[in-house]
Amino acid sequence: MSKQAREKTVAFVGLGQMGGPMAENLLKKGHAVVVYDIDKRKVSRFVELGAQAATGPADAARQACVLISMVDTTAQMEEVIAGPDGFIQAAQAGDVVISMSTIDLMALRRLHPKLMQKGVELLDSPVTGMEKGAKEGVLNAYVGGDAAALEKVRPVLASMATKITHFGAIGQGLAMKLINNMLFQVNRVLIMEGLALGAKAGLDPQQMFETISGTTGNSVAFQYSAPRILNREFDGIRMDITFKDVELQTQLAKSLGMPMFMANTALQVYQMARAKGLGNKDAVSAIQMYEEWTSVPVEARKK
Structure with missing residues (x-):
């Protein structure tokens, strides 16, 4: 050449x-x-x-x-x-x-x-x-x-x-990406917990989605995650990739001597889901763990 x-x-x-x-x-x-x-x-x-x-x-x-x-x-x-x-x-x-x-x-x-x-x-x-x-x-x-x-x-x-x-x-672009991912990936765990809690309390998850979409609880992560949960669309960003990202976030904090609470907790949620064989599924498939714990499905109620 x-x-x-x-x-x-x-x-x-x-x-x-x-x-x-x-x-x-x-x-x-x-x-x-x-x-x-x-x-x-x-x-x-x-x-x-x-x-x-x-x-x-x-x-x-x-x-x-x-x-x-x-x-x-x-x-x-x-x-x-x-x-x-x-x-x-x-x-x-x-x-x-x-x-x-x-x-x-x-x-x-x-x-x-x-x-x-x-x-x-x-x-x-x-x-x-x-x-x-x-x-x-x-x-x-x-x-x-x-x-x-x-x-x-x-x-x-x-x-x-x-x-x-x-x-x-060098490395500063990665630092920014890891932080952006952290805000999204940790938020997804809270979204799953919120929807599971509402379903356990008797709320219709579809109605919860419609309501939250117009309130301060709304976010890009919510708009990505909630419809996938309600529609059982579990093909997407692989859990293994999400786990890898959150692990990198916690490792960076450790290398800088900074305590990290929420990311470490989210890491364990994703690890539990991987242990259940969900590593190749979208990270929102971890909702299935919450459904097992509550014995209530997170899906739209039949009219």
């Missing part, structure tokens, strides 16, 4: 629930894209859409100068960026690595100097907007890292996100 072609190519590793639509938007916006995922079926689909296939992260880095990691866990991020077949093995001076996963910011910061030794910049750019925002290309990107590096890759990020905010040094 020529140097000029490489400079115009974006590598994207991780074609999952969020990463797939994000990579697709890069193609739609005219970027040359090389992709890799452990699921070969996903790679094949992207080849049909016009992307090039890589044999691994290092091979992807040989073909592109903007290198994106969008995987589930911290361990996966470390493997993709700095593993034996990671970006670092083939990245060149001037390249920019963008970690878009919600992972441990301390682990990401430890990778920063390793990449800088090769002249490779590292940015964290986790996103909010869920799968719907990923498909529509209207995500919010929370960026940490060098401002000049951000400007270099801004056109790439703008193909996936409509709002790009720079929060400061």
Whole structure:
């Protein structure tokens, strides 16, 4: 591959629930894209859409100068960026690595100097907007890292996100994302408890939803969670991902010497639900535990 072609190519590793639509938007916006995922079926689909296939992260880095990691866990991020077949093995001076996963910011910061030794910049750019925002290309990107590096890759990020905010040094974008997720994920536990309590007290959960939607108890989390609970729609943001995020929130607080009460409690609720085999279901499926405890279903009353 020529140097000029490489400079115009974006590598994207991780074609999952969020990463797939994000990579697709890069193609739609005219970027040359090389992709890799452990699921070969996903790679094949992207080849049909016009992307090039890589044999691994290092091979992807040989073909592109903007290198994106969008995987589930911290361990996966470390493997993709700095593993034996990671970006670092083939990245060149001037390249920019963008970690878009919600992972441990301390682990990401430890990778920063390793990449800088090769002249490779590292940015964290986790996103909010869920799968719907990923498909529509209207995500919010929370960026940490060098401002000049951000400007270099801004056109790439703008193909996936409509709002790009720079929060400061490496890891600051992740800190903002974790806090935003915490407010949503802890709130969901309280929503489940409130609906279960109301159902146990004899209230119609559908009427509760309609009432709360117009009161101070309303929130984005409520509008996401309550309809899914009432309609028994338990496919969505996997419980395992939610648990991972809340665990990262509590770990960050621990590393900073800060007490955390509500997030630690929510963590245990999600862990109990995972222990019941709900790890692959949306986190609101934990309502089933409350229904067992109260012996009352949280669903609209039949007229």
